[in-house]
Every structure is written in C-alpha cells, then in structure tokens.
Amino acid sequence: MDSALSTVGLPIALGIIMFGLGLSLTVDDFRRVGRHPRAVVVALACQLLVLPAVCFGLVLLFDLPPLLAVGMMLLAASPGGTSANLYSHLFRGDVALNVTLTAINSIIAIVSLPLITNLAIAYFDADNTVSLQFTKVLEVFAIVLLPVALGMLVRAGRPDFAERMDKPVRIASAVILAVLVLGILVDQRENVADYAARVGAVTALFCVISLAVGFLVPRWAGVTERQAIASSFEIGVHNATLAIYVAVEVLEETEISVPGAVYGLIMFFIAAAWGVVLRRFLVRETASSPVDA
Template identity: 50%
Template sequence: MDSALTTIGLPAALGIIMLGLGLSLTIRDFTRLLSMPWTIVLILGCQIVLLPLFCFGLVLVFVTYFDLSPLLAVGMMMMAASPGGTTASLYSYLFKGNVALNISLTAINSVTAIVTLPLITGFALGYFTEGGSIGLQAGKMIQVFAVILVPVAIGMLIRAKLTSFAERMERPVKLGSSLVLVAVIIGAIAAEWENLPQYIVSVGLMVLIFNVVSLVVGYWAPRMVGTRRPEAIASCMEIGLHNTTLSMTIAITVLNSTEIAIPSAVYGVLMFFSAAIAGALLLRRDAREAEAEVAAAGG
C-alpha cells in the first residue's frame, strides 16, 4: 500500500510515539536494571529467544497443516520479534505490577530490537519466501534503526536538558501519536477491507494461541524462580503486549507489504482484551491468596 497515510503517517506516528517514550526516560531508568539482573535476564530471555522460537514452531504447524501464506508467516515472526509495547506500563499499573520494571524493560527492549527484529525478520523472509525477495537490504535496516533509535535519543536529550518542558509535553505527545496511529490503522484496514475476514480466519487462532502463551510464560516463568508478584505481573504485561506499531510500520513502509502487517494488526487489537482478562484473573488470584492468609492467621 503506497498511500501517503501509511508511507508518511505511520512512520510519523511511530516516531512521535518513540519520541514520547524518550521524553519519559532518563539514564536512571537503565540503572534500575542493576538491582534485579537475573530477573531482567530471565524476562528478556523469554521475550527475545524462547517466544520467537515457540512462534516459529507454531508458524510451521500452520504452514504445514493450514496452508498459511509465506507473507503471513513472516508477519507472525516479525510480530513475535517486536519488543514490549509502551502500554505495558499502563496495564502493569492497573493490575499492581512493578511499573518501574516495565519502563526499564521497554527501554532496553526498544534498544535490543534494533538488532534482533531485523535479524529475525530477515531469517523469516529467507526461510518462508524462498530467498527473501523482499529482504532487508542494508539501507532498509538503517531505516528501521533510525525510525526506532533516533526519536528515543532525541526525547531523552530533551528531557535531560529541558526537564520541565519534557514533563509537560509527555501527555500531548502521547495523545497526538495515538490519534495519528488510529487514523493510520483505520486507513490500512480500509485498504484491505475485502481481504480482512480471510486474514482473521488465517491468523486469528494462531495469534490467539501465541498471545495466551506469551501472557502465561510472562507471568509464570519469573514466578517459578521465586520472583515477587509485582515483578511477575510486569513481566506478564511486557511480554504479552507487543509494540505492534513498530512491526506494522516496518511491514508497510519498509517491506511494502500490507499482508505482512496483518498478524500485527490482529494481535494489536486482541492483546488489549486478553491482557485485561489476564490482569483481572491475577487480581482475583491475589485476592484469594490474601483471604487465605487472613484465614490461616485467624485459625
């Protein structure tokens, strides 16, 4: 799709979102990682290594048994490789997670994705499209890196030099980026409206399976090694809520393929509902455990 809305609007929306993320970050956000190194390593290991491997296996099953198209397979891998979304912090706050950990994870994930996302996407293109005819050339990889890194760096620089201004601008920047993003997504969906039901049928079940597994792994992997509930909830939201804006931008503007963007679009809608359900279940579990502790103390 070559409309101005997607070729200009979507990169602009992502740039504003990443700028807004930079406005909320300081060097101190990165130093928080030093207080819980093994928790960070575990969470990042699940997000960067374990879940993309699971997604690859899942995609192979759907390619083999459900005739999944090569470009949709690439789209799934790209979505799985995308970092945690900025909304993970909001969900973590709503469901009593460690928001500071989310901020740090989102920051380091955004930087890590500069390397991992092009690598995994390039592998998927080569594997599923038999040679990667629309592979990531060096120029396109630099374009991806610039779209991610430069706005974050500018935002952090503004916050360091003009802290009061940065704090005042956080909300307007987030609101503006959200409005632009909604317009771009509507435009992208409208362009593929006739094919949308087919795409939902093609990837809906696969996206749902991956999303549920991401949320489950995100919570239980840290808990199994003794991590506290707030950090496990933060991990659950960070791993379950992907930055689908990023993967959609790369699919549409860098790879020139709306079809590759479809899994990210479906996941981007589904994840908000599934994460809310997961958060509500965790709150109920927390309440039951608290009641059990009170009953045990009274007995």
C-alpha cells in the same frame, strides 16, 4: 498501502510514539539493571528466545502462508510497546522495571529484529518477495532510536514538561495505532475476512501465551510478583506499530503487516482481561507492596 498514510503518516506516527517513550526514560533506567539483574535477564530471555520459538511453533501449527508467517515472526521480534507501562501500572506491576526492559529491549532489537525476520524470510521461502537489508535496518532504527534519544534529552532538560506530556502522548499512541490498523484493514478490505480467519486465532493465542509466559516463567525463576506482572505486560504487549512500519515501509509488503494489525486490534482487550485474571487468581495481595530499589 502506497498512500500518504503509509509514506508520511506511518513514519510520523512511529516517531511520535517513540518520542513519547523517550519522555519516560532516563539514564538511570539503564543503570537499574544492576539492581534487578534476575528480573531483567529472565524477561529478556523470554522475549528474545522463548517467544520467537513459541511463535514459530504456532505458525507451523496453523500452517500460515509465507507472508503471513513472516508477519507473525516480525511481530514476535518486536520489542514491548508503550502500552505495557500503562497496563503494568493499572494492575500493580513494577513500572520501573517495565521502563528498564523497554529501554534495553529497544536497543537489543537493533540486532534481534532483523535477525529473526530474515531467518523467517529464508525459512518460509519469502526471499524472492521481500528482504530486510542492512541499509533498511539502519533506516528503521534511525526512526526508532533518534526520537527516543530526543525524548530523553527533553526529559533531562524539562522534566516538568515530560511529566505533563506523558498522558497525552500515551493517548495519542493508542489513537495512532487504531488509525494504522483501520488504514491497513481498509487497504486490504477485499481480503479482510480471509485474513481474520487465517490470523485471528493465531494472533490471539500468541498474545495470551506471551502474557502467560511473561508472568509464569519469571515466577518460576524466583522473581517477585510485582516484577513478574511487569514482565508479563512487557513481553505480552508488543510494539505493533513498529511491526507494521517494517512490513509496509521497509519490506514493502502490506500482507506482512496484517498479523501486526490484527494483533494491535485485539491486544488491548486480551491484556485487560489478563490483568483481571492476574489480580483475581494468580497474585496475592502482598504484590501491591513496594519492591525494594
């Protein structure tokens, strides 16, 4: 996908999305870890340990070809997306915990994303085709973390502007992701049917398992229901835009971006359906009560 959409539009799109994330963050979001350590530790353990293991098992089960397998592992290594906060709010999760997890996970991903991706590249013998070198890692997280830092500075200096921009930026993020997915599908139009057949089921199943793990494991660990709802969406709604960016611009292999694109297309519907399941079958009414700070 060597076009203006990838070389110019994709970095700008990711920058806008991460700037919007920064507008919702404050330094207190990082300090809040000390007030809810169990919820944070359990959620991060699910994100960093359980999900990559689950994804690896699914990749082997579905016998994906190397580049698509790497794309799935890259998706699993990507931190939570900005839409997680919206779903958590809609289904009465602890949104403050979402923001805290997103902030921390985005920092940890500096190490975890290239580590998991490079392990996948080595395991699936894709190292002759793609590689994620240290200089490229720095490039990725410059475009990820600098807009976040800028957004946080804007929020600190102009909190009223940050509040006004919250909804427009969230809408823009969803539109941007839709455009990226469409661009990838058009670029790979000759292989769309084959890719859908190969990764449609595995990405849908991965999304469902991610959401379920994100809720059930914290509940088993004694985390409150509102925090478990937040954890579920934070873990289940990955930053597909980041996965697509790394695949297309860093690894320079559009096929690796296909799982992220397919996931980005179906995730919104699966997450909404999961929210309904949570509210109707898994969560008591007391979950709507506030959580102690």
